[in-house]
Amino acid sequence: MTEFMTGVAGKDTVEISEILAKDYEGKTVRVNGAVHTIRDMGDVAFVILRKREGLLQCVFEDGKTKFDLKDLKEAATIEAEGVVQSEERAPNGFEVRLTEIKVLSEPAAPMPFAISKWKLPTSLETNLDNRAIALRNVRERAKFRIQEGVVRGFRDFLYEEGFTEIHTPKIGAKSAEGGANLFRLEYFHRPAVLQQSPQFYKQMMVGVFDRVFETAPVFRAEKHNTKRHLNEYTSLDFEMGYIDSFTDIMAMETGFLQYTMKLLEKDYAKELKILGITLPNVDKIPTVRFDEAKQKVAEKYNRQIRNPYDLEPEEEALIGQYFKEEYDADFVFVTHYPSKKRPFYAMEDPADTTYTLSFDLLFHGLEITTGGQRIHDYDMLLEKIEKRGMTTEGMEQYLAVFKYGMPPHGGLGIGLERLTMKIIGEDNVRETTLFPRDLSRLEP
Amino acid sequence: MTEFMTGVAGKDTVEISEILAKDYEGKTVRVNGAVHTIRDMGDVAFVILRKREGLLQCVFEDGKTKFDLKDLKEAATIEAEGVVQSEERAPNGFEVRLTEIKVLSEPAAPMPFAISKWKLPTSLETNLDNRAIALRNVRERAKFRIQEGVVRGFRDFLYEEGFTEIHTPKIGAKSAEGGANLFRLEYFHRPAVLQQSPQFYKQMMVGVFDRVFETAPVFRAEKHNTKRHLNEYTSLDFEMGYIDSFTDIMAMETGFLQYTMKLLEKDYAKELKILGITLPNVDKIPTVRFDEAKQKVAEKYNRQIRNPYDLEPEEEALIGQYFKEEYDADFVFVTHYPSKKRPFYAMEDPADTTYTLSFDLLFHGLEITTGGQRIHDYDMLLEKIEKRGMTTEGMEQYLAVFKYGMPPHGGLGIGLERLTMKIIGEDNVRETTLFPRDLSRLEP
Numbered sequence: 015m016t017e018f019m020t021g022v023a024g025k026d027t028v029e030i031s032e033i034l035a036k037d038y039e040g041k042t043v044r045v046n047g048a049v050h051t052i053r054d055m056g057d058v059a060f061v062i063l064r065k066r067e068g069l070l071q072c073v074f075e076d077g078k079t080k081f082d083l084k085d086l087k088e089a090a091t092i093e094a095e096g097v098v099q100s101e102e103r104a105p106n107g108f109e110v111r112l113t114e115i116k117v118l119s120e121p122a123a124p125m126p127f128a129i130s131k132w133k134l135p136t137s138l139e140t141n142l143d144n145r146a147i148a149l150r151n152v153r154e155r156a157k158f159r160i161q162e163g164v165v166r167g168f169r170d171f172l173y174e175e176g177f178t179e180i181h182t183p184k185i186g187a188k189s190a191e192g193g194a195n196l197f198r199l200e201y202f203h204r205p206a207v208l209q210q211s212p213q214f215y216k217q218m219m220v221g222v223f224d225r226v227f228e229t230a231p232v233f234r235a236e237k238h239n240t241k242r243h244l245n246e247y248t249s250l251d252f253e254m255g256y257i258d259s260f261t262d263i264m265a266m267e268t269g270f271l272q273y274t275m276k277l278l279e280k281d282y283a284k285e286l287k288i289l290g291i292t293l294p295n296v297d298k299i300p301t302v303r304f305d306e307a308k309q310k311v312a313e314k315y316n317r318q319i320r321n322p323y324d325l326e327p328e329e330e331a332l333i334g335q336y337f338k339e340e341y342d343a344d345f346v347f348v349t350h351y352p353s354k355k356r357p358f359y360a361m362e363d364p365a366d367t368t369y370t371l372s373f374d375l376l377f378h379g380l381e382i383t384t385g386g387q388r389i390h391d392y393d394m395l396l397e398k399i400e401k402r403g404m405t406t407e408g409m410e411q412y413l414a415v416f417k418y419g420m421p422p423h424g425g426l427g428i429g430l431e432r433l434t435m436k437i438i439g440e441d442n443v444r445e446t447t448l449f450p451r452d453l454s455r456l457e458p
Numbered sequence: 459m460t461e462f463m464t465g466v467a468g469k470d471t472v473e474i475s476e477i478l479a480k481d482y483e484g485k486t487v488r489v490n491g492a493v494h495t496i497r498d499m500g501d502v503a504f505v506i507l508r509k510r511e512g513l514l515q516c517v518f519e520d521g522k523t524k525f526d527l528k529d530l531k532e533a534a535t536i537e538a539e540g541v542v543q544s545e546e547r548a549p550n551g552f553e554v555r556l557t558e559i560k561v562l563s564e565p566a567a568p569m570p571f572a573i574s575k576w577k578l579p580t581s582l583e584t585n586l587d588n589r590a591i592a593l594r595n596v597r598e599r600a601k602f603r604i605q606e607g608v609v610r611g612f613r614d615f616l617y618e619e620g621f622t623e624i625h626t627p628k629i630g631a632k633s634a635e636g637g638a639n640l641f642r643l644e645y646f647h648r649p650a651v652l653q654q655s656p657q658f659y660k661q662m663m664v665g666v667f668d669r670v671f672e673t674a675p676v677f678r679a680e681k682h683n684t685k686r687h688l689n690e691y692t693s694l695d696f697e698m699g700y701i702d703s704f705t706d707i708m709a710m711e712t713g714f715l716q717y718t719m720k721l722l723e724k725d726y727a728k729e730l731k732i733l734g735i736t737l738p739n740v741d742k743i744p745t746v747r748f749d750e751a752k753q754k755v756a757e758k759y760n761r762q763i764r765n766p767y768d769l770e771p772e773e774e775a776l777i778g779q780y781f782k783e784e785y786d787a788d789f790v791f792v793t794h795y796p797s798k799k800r801p802f803y804a805m806e807d808p809a810d811t812t813y814t815l816s817f818d819l820l821f822h823g824l825e826i827t828t829g830g831q832r833i834h835d836y837d838m839l840l841e842k843i844e845k846r847g848m849t850t851e852g853m854e855q856y857l858a859v860f861k862y863g864m865p866p867h868g869g870l871g872i873g874l875e876r877l878t879m880k881i882i883g884e885d886n887v888r889e890t891t892l893f894p895r896d897l898s899r900l901e902p
Contacts, residue, residue: 018742019791022619022713023706029620046700048665048863066620066668089863091700118700121863122836146662146859155666162623169613175466176473176510179606181692181874183893184628184675185641185652187900197629199643199652201689201900202679208629208643208652215893218590218902221492222599224510230674231628237646245645248625256490256535256562262467269466298462347463392566411902415590419492419533419565430625449627449659456631456645458662458855 027093030067030106038098038108045070045110046093046118048150049086051130059083061112062105062130063092068284069152071104072096073111081115088130089121138442145449145458156285157446161434163282165229167274168250168428175266177252178223182215184208184231188408197235208233211427213359214412216253217388220423221415227252229430239453241442242327242380244431246451253425260361260371260387263424264301264347267375267383271296271345278437289438294344294377300337301347304369307333323352325374334379349373351386358398361387361424371424377436385426392416471537474511474550482542482552489514489554490537490562492594493530495574503527505556506549506574507536512728513596515548516540517555525559532574533565582886589893589902600729601890605878607726609673611718612694612872619710621696622667626659628652628675632852641679641689652677655871657803658856660697661832664867665859671696673874683897685886686771686824688875690895697869704805704815704831707868708745708791711819711827715740715789722881733882738788738821744781745791748813751777767796769818778823793817795830802842805831805868815868821880829870836860 027044047063047070059074072094074083086092096110126144127136134141134151141148149155169179189196189210197208212228219226232249254266275293278286286293302310305322311332312319320326325333325348337343350369353362360370372386389395395416399406406413434446444450449458471488491507491514503518516538518527530536540554570588571580578585578595585592593599613623633640633654641652656672663670676693701707719737722730730737746754749766755776756763764770769777769792781787794813797806804814816830833839839860843850850857878890888894893902 016744016746016785018744019705019708019712020742021709021716023709027700046865048865066622087863091863091865093700118866119834119864122861125862144855144858146665146855147862149663149666158624158667159622161625165623165625166617173610178510178603179609180602180892181605181609181675183690183895185677185690185895185900197643197645199641201641201895202681202897204900206900219593219892221590222593223602231625233629235646246627246629256471256537261463264463265465265467268463272465298464300460300462302460341460390563408901411588411590414588417566418569418591419531419535420563421490421492421535422562448624448663451627451629451645453646456629456648456650457852 030065030070033098033108034106039100040097042095042097042113043110044093044095045072047091049088049090049092052083052086052088054083061086063094064150064152069105071101071109073109074115075111079112079114081112086115086117087120087124089125091118092116093118138444142444142450142455143458149448153288156288157434157438157440158448159282159285160278160289160291160438161430161446163278163285164274164430164434164437165248165250167277168229168270169227170277171270171273172225172227172252175225175269177225177227177254178219180212180216180219180223180226180228181230182209182212182219182228184233189214195235197233210234211249212251213357213427214409216251216425217359217420217423218412218415220253220255220425221418221420224255224421225252226254232427237453241444242432244443244447244450244452247432247443247447248430250428250430250433251425253423255421255423257387257422257424260349260373260385260424261301263385263387263426264299264349264373264375267385267426267428268296268299271299291438294437295342296345298343299345299347299375300341300343301349301373302333302337303350304348304352305350307336307346307348311336323354330376330381331379334376338378344378346376347373348376356386358402358404359388359395361389375426375428377433380432380436382432382436383426383428385424387422387424390416390420390422474509474514477542477552478550483544484541486539486541486557487554488537488539489516491535493532493534493536496527496530496532498527505530507538508594508596513549515545515553517553518559519555523556523558525556530559530561531564531568533569535562536560537562582888586888586894586899587902593892597732600732601878601882601884602892603726603729604722604733604735604882605874605890607722607729608718608878608881609692609694609874611721612673612714613671614721615714615717616669616671616696619669619713621669621671621698622663624656624660624663624667624670624672625674626653626656626663626672628677633658639679641677654678655693656695657801657871658853660695660869661803661864661867662856662859664697664699664869665862665864668699668865669696670698676871681897685888686876688887688891688894688896691876691887691891692874694872694874694877695869697867699865699867701831701866701868704793704817704829704868705745707829707831707870708743708793708817708819711829711870711872712740712743715743735882738881739786740789742787743789743791743819744785744787745793745817746777746781747794748792748796749794751780751790751792755780767798774820774825775823778820782822788822790820791817792820800830802846802848803832803839805833819870819872821877824876824880826876826880827870827872829868831866831868834860834864834866
């Protein structure tokens with residue numbers, strides 16, 4: 015006889031939110047979870063289950079089940095039955111008084127460190143070396159729920175604003191930003207690279223959908239080994255056509271941040287609480303020209319300007335400090351970066367071509383976004399390529415979209431791990447990367 | 459004076475959906491778009507604008523604007539002003555009678571082929587060689603709106619079911635499925651590979667969040683050059699813990715398909731119509747054992763079983779045909795694949811270890827999903843690795859999650875481009891890939 019699948023099967027187990035949503039007081043429920051920790055008090059023991067929605071306190075009383083507590087190991091997974099009872103000292107305000115325990119799986123060895131501690135008692139190195147285990151810690155995993163909220167906010171906001179999601183290839187013959195810092199591979203006997211950014215593709219797709227976004231990995235073979243750099247990260251990219259000015263892009267990013275902070279408050283309140291996060295102020299974000307920002311910081315903090323065409327990390331930090339002190343601002347858009355520090359496709363400011371119609375967004379003094387208006391005129395683009403002494407070889411398809419007509423457009427890329435790090439208040443981007451890739455780390 | 463960004467700026471242009479939502483009849487509006495085509499009828503000309511929401515018919519009448527129609531090129535982008543007027547023969551039932559035209563940008567050359575034709579007048583090869591231009595065709599781009607709907611359905615459904623989204627690294631020291639078919643690269647003087655699947659990582663993350671999903675690129679250096687194969691594609695992956703049986707995974711996938719077809723009907727009706735799509739039936743999806751399916755097909759279509767442990771593509775097609783004919787089913791789950799054709803981590807059927815608790819989902823006879831229950835017991839996993847003559851070297855971190863306890867779990871991977879192709883009724887997966895990567899194609 016043929017059987018059919020008809021949709022998600024009903025479960026006989028309940029989740030924490032289901033117990034909280036209905037009146038389960040005094041009722042018997044079935045629950046499952048991993049044994050996070052066992053506190054044996056003699057006659058009674060607290061068995062804390064780790065579930066996806068949080069911790070669940072179960073109470074084991076001698077003689078109330080046929081189960082021998084000695085047979086229950088930490089890190090075992092179980093399915094259990096018990097009676098729900100209010101208990102204000104328990105997580106979520108209730109506990110389950112156990113009547114039955116069934117072990118689903120058992121560990122083969124005791125945990126290498128106490129993941130059930132509130133703060134993980136390890137160095138970051140040990141944490142990363144044992145990443146999949148360390149992430150079972152409640153605070154560690156909460157960071158990645160916040161990260162989920164950020165990506166979700168990005169997508170949902172942009173859907174509402176008429177953007178279309180795209181998926182562009184990560185292996186290519188050539189990359190947008192040119193030769194340096196590319197991972198190289200052989201693609202069926204041809205040289206290939208991993209994309210540093212979806213830049214070329216998202217611009218091409220503006221000619222198709224006007225507004226596009228992508229949330230995907232990018233690869234940078236940079237030899238930096240700092241707290242801010244990763245060699246693979248998740249880039250939140252968008253690109254939009256028919257802009258009146260590059261400020262439209264900054265306005266869109268501000269909208270995204272406002273939407274996302276509201277989403278975090280609404281759907282990720284539990285994780286914000288676990289991590290003790292105060293969300294940044296995104297009601298209004300000041301803007302400042304690159305050259306003015308340098309000037310302001312030099313004056314206020316009595317600092318010499320060494321290179322007028324670049325921002326050093328310490329200068330970025332001071333700009334953040336300046337706008338926090340002067341405007342209580344968590345973010346600041348630094349605009350009009352020098353042309354020589356921007357890629358060939360950046361639109362120069364017609365008022366002064368030394369500068370571009372581009373920006374970085376700093377969050378507490380750290381760059382989390384680079385964006386700007388792009389050149390959309392075919393001849394202007396060719397001229398710029400020639401001026402830079404670059405070749406158009408391998409860029410024929412990219413250039414074709416301008417040859418056959420493109421609207422004025424611009425966009426940006428946001429480093430997901432950096433943005434998450436700053437929201438959480440961490441100071442190392444590896445803290446907010448599930449499995450970081452850096453100069454020394456290729457595993458796990 | 460410091461300026462502030464306060465959110466998305468109001469626009470003085472309107473979109474098609476805004477005009478349709480309100481009563482704009484007789485009112486003057488500003489619109490923008492790309493000139494898709496110009497039909498000059500003498501005194502009057504129809505200027506069709508391509509906008510992200512569809513085509514907009516504008517009417518140019520001599521003397522009504524200061525603009526000379528000769529100055530307007532196809533593929534230019536414009537901003538225009540005009541009066542809205544009902545016109546049932548126009549797309550969306552209205553047109554805009556132009557009073558002002560401002561050219562925003564101009565192409566440098568005429569289009570290489572007529573993208574404004576209903577069906578693109580090119581071969582697939584020419585289409586792919588000029589991909590970014592070809593995608594401006596209204597039918598071509600509609601395919602990728604459908605694709606967006608599929609990914610969106612996947613994520614939104616899984617969020618509702620308590621899954622957490624993850625981002626796992628694509629560069630690694632080792633891959634889940636072993637040595638063959640891997641793209642290799644040098645990672646700071648160390649050998650590395652591109653991940654064929656997030657398999658190891660999503661299993662590791664089940665120990666953290668119980669239920670996880672990822673939508674990301676995977677890379678397969680397979681030397682196939684068929685209509686079904688890509689060397690880089692977008693994989694929709696999920697993995698769930700605390701399953702009672704591997705049928706829970708098939709039930710979850712059925713739920714995803716049901717959710718997604720409803721979403722497409724609701725939010726992508728325009729694209730379904732453009733492409734003439736009849737959505738498949740997903741109310742109930744039959745299941746059949748691998749060995750039974752082979753038998754049924756051999757009997758009904760008078761076909762010899764050549765290899766009892768593998769399904770040939772023609773056999774898959776016939777299984778699809780069989781269940782269409784017998785049950786009017788568009789999908790069928792083929793279950794209990796032979797152990798020798800499944801990876802080491804597949805859970806064997808305790809009733810007969812020649813087979814596994816795994817499945818493929820066929821859509822009109824094409825495999826679009828592989829999934830199943832995984833081994834969660836540390837010792838069983840070690841035994842299986844030994845039995846296969848594999849080494850545990852480089853798998854320490856993966857194995858650690860089982861050593862320190864894992865719930866019964868399983869999951870699946872869905873090929874996004876294949877699923878989209880089958881929904882649309884195309885027969886080449888390149889048709890539903892923005893920029894395909896295959897044996898010969900590394901650009902654009």
